[in-house]
Amino acid sequence: MKDIMGMMKKAQELQARMGEMQENLANMTVEGSAGGGLVTVTLSGKSDLRGLKIDPSLFKEDDVEVLEDLIIAAHADAKARAEAEMSQKMQEMTAGLPLPPGMKFPF
Template sequence: MRDIMGMMGKVKEMQAKMETMQAEIAALDVEGKAGGGLVTLRLNGKGEMLGLKVDPSLFKENEVEILEDLIIAAHKDAKDKAETIAAEKTRELTAGLPIPPGMKLPF
């Protein structure tokens, strides 16, 4: 019976750590760039856009498609960075736990 109580305590502890980690990830402010910095985009850890800066040199009528592509590329850059940070934090939290390969956390 003592083992079950100990295990339940560890589960509660892990749950608290997971909630803290999720809050940290949500509070991230990640910057993505494209076009050598002509487009800069900021996302939070939830993937919500916080800001967008576009170099005025891109505001030309015949370069609209380039601007659109750069915004998409900057968004992908920021999203990839946020996902990398989240995966690193999750790996740190779950170090030593017998989690099956490929299982993504948080659920």
């Protein structure tokens, strides 16, 4: 019975920390880039697009497809960085809890 109470207490603590983490993620920003920095994308921790920077040298009519590809690549880079940061924070937060391997919390 004592173990169950301890687990319940840890679960409540985890729930409170998860709420705080979700709030922090909404305020976090991550940058990703492509083309050696010619295109930079800024995302929130929840992968919402917050900013886009394009080097003026890319504004040529015949380079539109290249620019589009670089924007997609920069977005993917920023999203991967945000996911890696979220995963790291989740590992730190759940360290020491008896969770099944591979268990992920939905955000």
